[in-house]
Amino acid sequence: MSQLGEIQQAILNDDLGAVASLDVPETYRGVTVHKDEADMFEGLESRDKDPRKSLHVDEVPVPELGPGEALVAVMASAINYNTVWTSIFEPVSTFKFLERYGRLSPLSKRHDLPYHVVGSDLSGVVLRTGPGVHNWKPGDEVVAHCLNVELEGPDGHNDTMLDSEQRIWGFETNFGGLAEIALVKSNQLMPKPDHLTWEEAASPGLVNSTAYRQLVSRNGADMKQGDVVLIWGASGGLGSYATQYALNGGAIPVCVVSSPEKAEICRKLGAELIIDRNAEGYKFWKDENNQDPKEWQRFGKKIRELTGGEDPDIVFEHPGRETFGASVYAARKGGTIVTCASTSGYMHQYDNRYLWMNLKRIVGSHFANYRESWEANRLIAKGLIHPTLSKTYALEDTGQAALDVHRNAHQGKVGVLALAPEEGLGVRNHELREKHIDGINAFRNV
Ligand SMILES: C/C=C/C(=O)SCCNC(=O)CCNC(=O)[C@H](O)C(C)(C)COP(=O)(O)OP(=O)(O)OC[C@H]1O[C@@H](n2cnc3c(N)ncnc32)[C@H](O)[C@@H]1OP(=O)(O)O
Numbered sequence: 001m002s003q004l005g006e007i008q009q010a011i012l013n014d015d016l017g018a019v020a021s022l023d024v025p026e027t028y029r030g031v032t033v034h035k036d037e038a039d040m041f042e043g044l045e046s047r048d049k050d051p052r053k054s055l056h057v058d059e060v061p062v063p064e065l066g067p068g069e070a071l072v073a074v075m076a077s078a079i080n081y082n083t084v085w086t087s088i089f090e091p092v093s094t095f096k097f098l099e100r101y102g103r104l105s106p107l108s109k110r111h112d113l114p115y116h117v118v119g120s121d122l123s124g125v126v127l128r129t130g131p132g133v134h135n136w137k138p139g140d141e142v143v144a145h146c147l148n149v150e151l152e153g154p155d156g157h158n159d160t161m162l163d164s165e166q167r168i169w170g171f172e173t174n175f176g177g178l179a180e181i182a183l184v185k186s187n188q189l190m191p192k193p194d195h196l197t198w199e200e201a202a203s204p205g206l207v208n209s210t211a212y213r214q215l216v217s218r219n220g221a222d223m224k225q226g227d228v229v230l231i232w233g234a235s236g237g238l239g240s241y242a243t244q245y246a247l248n249g250g251a252i253p254v255c256v257v258s259s260p261e262k263a264e265i266c267r268k269l270g271a272e273l274i275i276d277r278n279a280e281g282y283k284f285w286k287d288e289n290n291q292d293p294k295e296w297q298r299f300g301k302k303i304r305e306l307t308g309g310e311d312p313d314i315v316f317e318h319p320g321r322e323t324f325g326a327s328v329y330a331a332r333k334g335g336t337i338v339t340c341a342s343t344s345g346y347m348h349q350y351d352n353r354y355l356w357m358n359l360k361r362i363v364g365s366h367f368a369n370y371r372e373s374w375e376a377n378r379l380i381a382k383g384l385i386h387p388t389l390s391k392t393y394a395l396e397d398t399g400q401a402a403l404d405v406h407r408n409a410h411q412g413k414v415g416v417l418a419l420a421p422e423e424g425l426g427v428r429n430h431e432l433r434e435k436h437i438d439g440i441n442a443f444r445n446v
């Protein structure tokens with residue numbers, strides 16, 4: 001049996017104590033993009049760039065373990081939109097990030113390679129820890145959040161997201177989670193929620209932490225009971241957690257989706273106010289350069305119809321160019337538009353009169369610090385927020401999984417199995433699972 005096979009068997013046999021004494025292999029399989037293919041889609045429209053062509057599964061060397069780091073045997077991972085961006089080499093090739101990181105220190109130089117192992121989520125088992133790691137040991141069952149910081153300067157010491165060397169693991173660093181082995185900083189590790197399978201546990205991480213900071217944290221919109229929260233893409237990756245946070249926190253979500261099936265998912269989560277943007281046929285842009293304020297108003301009227309005349313205290317933004325003008329218009333006087341992305345285009349246009357005259361605020365939010373990620377993971381572990389996994393692919397089919405997300409053909413989160421040979425493994429706390437089984441399965445088979 002191969003060395004990785006022995007590690008896999010020990011984990012599957014619950015013989016976690018053996019992991020420390022098993023040899024770490026010299027190579028592993030990881031999902032990569034190749035530097036010499038960064039121009040492969042030149043001239044194509046974004047929608048025609050196919051991740052199945054750019055994402056490969058390669059046998060690559062296990063990186064050397066540095067101080068404060070851990071090697072993790074990855075049981076499962078998940079697709080995030082940042083892997084879609086990497087796979088279509090937009091808005092910039094991620095090799096630029098690896099080159100820049102590589103210039104920082106001899107240790108970071110390891111990341112600057114002609115291939116990029118991608119992926120920003122994992123569940124798995126710690127294989128080895130580097131010097132200076134005391135909180136984690138081989139055999140620990142973990143998930144990893146994706147904040148990679150150096151913290152050598154002062155900027156990040158109030159909020160680690162503000163570190164001058166802040167990066168997203170598996171996007172701006174190498175050795176990501178869509179692989180059999182991953183390299184993380186040990187301060188990315190968190191306990192695996194014990195009532196979840198490997199693939200369920202791997203799926204919330206990035207989007208759950210992001211939605212938590214963006215909506216709940218004082219660093220984001222600081223949502224409170226009774227707030228009306230307009231959530232774009234309410235059944236998607238970020239939105240499926242934002243909807244849960246709004247409901248959990250006593251707020252009133254207004255969920256925007258694009259199909260009756262997605263509307264049904266939001267209803268299942270407990271949301272009552274739902275807008276099907278497709279059925280309503282909103283056209284916020286008249287042409288390439290001009291928006292249509294009448295359409296913003298028609299959208300705002302629909303929100304008022306649903307809420308009994310109230311405008312959103314918070315708009316949870318990420319579609320970007322296509323929706324941002326409408327989001328700024330629809331927010332209530334004094335309201336907050338909190339944005340973490342620009343999926344449909346990053347050059348936004350909005351009517352600033354509605355912002356300043358109505359004292360609204362635009363807040364930028366990006367991932368989450370360790371504390372926020374830990375709090376978001378704790379809510380998962382307690383069964384207060386549930387994973388939103390809809391479908392799982394094998395590592396070899398990651399390209400197809402990323403294509404599903406690129407085409408918006410998915411629901412909630414799409415999982416990827418790494419060393420877990422099948423779905424359904426890794427549950428420790430069956431009692432807690434049974435209690436929440438409907439919530440855990442809410443996105444399955446829809
Ligand atoms: C958790 C999951 C998250 C997501 O999914 S997010 C979605 C995916 N992510 C993205 O799409 C973002 C991808 N990233 C980018 O597109 C780029 O990453 C940025 C546009 C964010 C940054 O661009 P760049 O060129 O990498 O860096 P610069 O900070 O603009 O620095 C370039 C040069 O410009 C100088 N500079 C920066 N700010 C100023 C300023 N205010 N005044 C003067 N100069 C400035 C710098 O120092 C540097 O200079 P020097 O090249 O010499 O080092």
Ligand SMILES: NC(=O)C1=CN([C@@H]2O[C@H](COP(=O)(O)OP(=O)(O)OC[C@H]3O[C@@H](n4cnc5c(N)ncnc54)[C@H](OP(=O)(O)O)[C@@H]3O)[C@@H](O)[C@H]2O)C=CC1
Pocket residue numbers: 080081082206207210232233234235236237238239256257258259262277318319322323340341342343344365366367368405408412
């Ligand atoms: N800065 C950060 O820390 C993070 C940023 N991101 C970014 O956020 C974005 C969304 O990520 P994620 O939620 O995981 O992606 P998903 O694709 O899972 O979900 C996004 C949802 O947005 C909706 N949507 C897509 N395009 C439009 C549009 N043009 N107008 C209105 N709604 C639209 C869709 O829902 P429907 O069709 O039902 O309306 C879709 O389900 C990505 O760009 C990603 O890179 C993600 C995580 C962290």
